[in-house]
Amino acid sequence: MKLFRIFLIIIFISLLSFSLYSLVNFSENKINPASEKNNFYSQLEHGLKTAQIEITKSTIRDYQNQFEFYIINKSNPIKVILSTEKNPYWQITSLQEILKTAKINNKQLQLVDLSISKPYATFKNN
Numbered sequence: 001m002k003l004f005r006i007f008l009i010i011i012f013i014s015l016l017s018f019s020l021y022s023l024v025n026f027s028e029n030k031i032n033p034a035s036e037k038n039n040f041y042s043q044l045e046h047g048l049k050t051a052q053i054e055i056t057k058s059t060i061r062d063y064q065n066q067f068e069f070y071i072i073n074k075s076n077p078i079k080v081i082l083s084t085e086k087n088p089y090w091q092i093t094s095l096q097e098i099l100k101t102a103k104i105n106n107k108q109l110q111l112v113d114l115s116i117s118k119p120y121a122t123f124k125n126n
Contacts, residue, residue, distance in 0.1 A: 079111045
């Protein structure tokens with residue numbers, strides 16, 4: 001009889017601990033302070049460092065889902081607009097391709113807008 005009571009107490013304690021564990025770890029209403037935008041900016045910073053692109057004078061436009069900055073260039077700064085709703089790594093890759101193409105064609109970029117569905121670049125008139 002004593003063994004049965006000990007066994008019953010062990011089962012009760014294990015069920016109680018499992019219930020508390022599942023209540024704490026599997027609740028659907030968890031609060032997560034990190035948002036998609038925070039992830040975007042950390043990925044953007046990592047991508048720009050990887051691409052070795054130095055920026056200055058950045059502006060966040062949350063109401064338009066855009067991030068604007070200037071690339072430090074030898075002759076003139078290049079204004080770049082990115083979308084916060086698109087993958088920052090793909091946008092930086094596109095920016096690198098545009099910069100490379102402009103350098104090959106010996107053109108000076110003035111603006112690169114990657115925030116819209118059909119990105120474009122404007123060149124400075126020489």
